Amino acid sequence: MDTILFIICAITAVGCAFNLVLQKHPISSALSLIGVMASLAVLYLLLGAEFIAMAQMIVYGGAVMVLFIFVIMLLNAGTEKTSGKSWFAQIAGFPLLSAFVALLAFLIRVVLPPLRPVEFGSWVGGTAEAIGMLLFTKYLLPFEVTSVLILIAIVGAVVLAQKEID
């Protein structure tokens, strides 16, 4: 059951990621990205990370993607124009990228120590309670710094969006 669910979600994620790269219209890419995020949330649940799965759906699938689609609609972004790509990129791009991914996969299989098999429910550590305990004790300083970062981002976004540069 776990294997079937993993394979379904992995194929959905990879297919949506390829679709993101290959589609010409930004709105199709945005919808594919939502597909990737939803299937990743299921994979997080399989790995026992309940809180991260919910945060993924709410923060990424909800807030960030709504922001993206809002900007695409606001700017009326159409199909992107194909301009001349260099012959080197056309010939060597895909083989180089596949070589990179194959090298990473080889290293994962060979170099890493024996990894645990993943079984749903065998370890449920990522509850909101456990994450909250760690976040407000060991990681309290990074948490507070993050709040300052978000404040800066809010102010920056407001200033940038209303500035008139001529």
Next chain:
Amino acid sequence: MGHVPLSWYLILSAVLFGCGIAGFVYRKSVITVFMSIELMLNAVNLSFVAFSYQLHRVDGHIYSFFVMVVAAAEAAVGLAIILTIFKNRGTLQIDEVDSMKL
């Protein structure tokens, strides 16, 4: 039947990261390039959570939570920058924004 090797998750993360790199380099629309960056961040989050499962510790979840927060802040600022570029240039194609090119 019920066991999935953890390396499959890591390889899936590598494949998604590769797709993100391809989109980042290959696409010409600013918004799609930005979405490819989000895809790469998601791929890295998956490997954080996978290693967290391997070590049976929650620290990896916290890192991936911080990555999410930073990605949300980055999306807000980046989309504001895209809005400003569009207001000034009237285009979303990266190769048409080339005023620093010699």
